[in-house]
Amino acid sequence: MEKAVKPSAKTQKNASERRWGMVIDLDRCTGCQACVVACHAENNVPVVGEREAASGRTMHWIRIERYWEGEYPNVKARFMPVLCQQCTQAPCEPVCPVFATYHTAEGLNAQIYNRCIGTRFCGSACPYKVRVFNWFRPEFPEPLGEQLNPDVSERSRGIIEKCSFCIQRLRRAELDASASGNPLADGAVQPACLQSCPSSALIFGDMNDPESHVSRLALSHRAFRLLDFLGTDPAVIYLKGGETNV
């Protein structure tokens, strides 16, 4: 069970490097969408407006997938937050002609907005369909424009964007740790979705540290990874839900 659900470290230069990962406890998720809102606020994700949203062009970097189980009246709603799975073997990376999406040394699947020319090849290649496209010039209707996060670049139209594991927060935490001389503590990095989750369904940390919270949770018998059979080797681990009945 121990080996089963962990992103492999083999593509990294040395195993002592960090491998950021997230654990999502489906039993805890209530589908409240606080993470979606927090992500929009933190990462300057544009709000596309009513009409475009109705045609399915919302730009959420994390979305709550809702599935119904059973027949009325015995219906269960299942919620599954899906964000970029930060695959070790990411299908989106090799297809980009301009290296707008690439693999960092930490195993993160990074997106460089300024390099993107908008072929949308990565969007077609991604089996999780977590990559969103700026169909129009992003607009932030007042007063949203007042709360843009200065740490995150605004994107232009015609490019792909996606969840970055709040890389600006990662870098800030690393800088703070190295400035204070202390090692980066487990749980010091909090992506916006996780910070806003009222039921603590999301847990973030270093998968290469066997003592970290995520590593220990990943040992659970409930652990699985989304579409694991595709061999994408994701860094997001789900804990199976079963008992929730909404």
Added chain:
Amino acid sequence: MSDQPEPSGGKPTPPESLEPSEQVRGRLLLDQRTDREIDEAVLRPMFETGPRFWILVGILGAIVAWGIYAWIYQIYWGMGVAGINRPVYWGLYIATFVFWVGISHAGTMISAVLRLLKADWRRPITRGAEAMTSFALMMAGLYPLIHLGRVWKFYWMIPYPNNRFMWPNFQSPLMWDMVAIFTYLIGSTLYLYLALIPDMAMARDHTDGWRYKLYRGMALGWRGTQGEWHKLHRALSIFSVVIIPVFLSVHSIVSWDFAVTIQPRWHSTIFAPYFVIGAVYSGLAALAAILVIVRRTMRLQEFLRSEHFDALGKLVMVAGMGWIYFWFSGFIVEWYGNDPVIRELIHEEISGGLAPFFWLQMTANVLPVLFLAFRRIRTNPAFLLALALLINVGMYTERALIVFGNLERNYLPFNWGTYRPTWVEVSVIAMTFAGFILLYTLFSRIVPYVPVWEIKEGRLRYSLRRIGRLLVPTAAEIE
């Protein structure tokens, strides 16, 4: 090889000798015609542009202008004005791209393969086929630009290092695509131009005014010496050999745009040969359609004969059977594999929302093969035109189904979607169709549509000999 277009000054005389030569049949164009008569028969339609021609050019130009407006509109507002959406990130633009690349295939196949095989019936149709290749590729080459989110940054895909010494990603099939298409475009255009030089010289010697200047420039000072012919033949044989692997690789690479992803039904090893055979199928059919139309509008009945349509129809039929085989091999394996997503996709195609397209595709691609088995249908231009257009409707539908049909479903049912093109996409696609016809129409009035020197060469190569009562064509080794 020793054949030279005879320089004969002055304007083409009104050729009353040109009776509709349906009666004078002869597969090898061995009619009793002088070289000069052939020159004039080919050149005459180029000068006679009636009002209908200009009306056609006007209509096509209007469609192109509207399409350019739609494209600018899309660039100005963003890709959102097109109907593509998550998860259908690629829609009709990419489907039309694949379609045009497919159309471009038959030109080279007819010309290069048949030149190598020394199939003499190819002679009158090679130029039309080569021109089709070049123009279709030009239209195809627009689509990677049209569908870019930031088209003004398209040159970032061109393989040279940027100011940070970073090259484009050579792992990406789009990169391969661009290299392959540019190679093919340059190669096929050079190939078209090489074979054009002697005819440009021929046209130069028959014209004056702006046409004379144009032809003089394009003939590159061709005089028709022995050495020039020798070099031309060598260049053409080298090109015919070299361009065949290029033409096979181009559509393989286009298919890998899809096959290298892990999208269900795209992720298939049969895609490369399947796409190539489909390209040849639709391309040959398009060529047949174009030849029927050109023959009628430019009154080239003398050169484009029912024998050519017969042979072309056979090729189309063979390509069609190949397409059916490859389609079935791909389909049966996926159906038998019974993967849940693929099962859903197949269900969607056969009896779901995509069913009309699927059955249109099957009908339009399979039925013509059955009809083309009959010689009388192959040699009937109207029938052949209808079948060729039907095949292209079928092949277009097939590409559309592959591109957006398969993207509508994926592993996570929450992300299933549908696709509906908008007026912008339809206008831009209409622009490329009108643009292709426009380029081809103008080309046929500026450049001798039938390669005169090749026909003369063929006439030299063969002679009729009487053996007893039989009239037997004999071939001389002149190439």
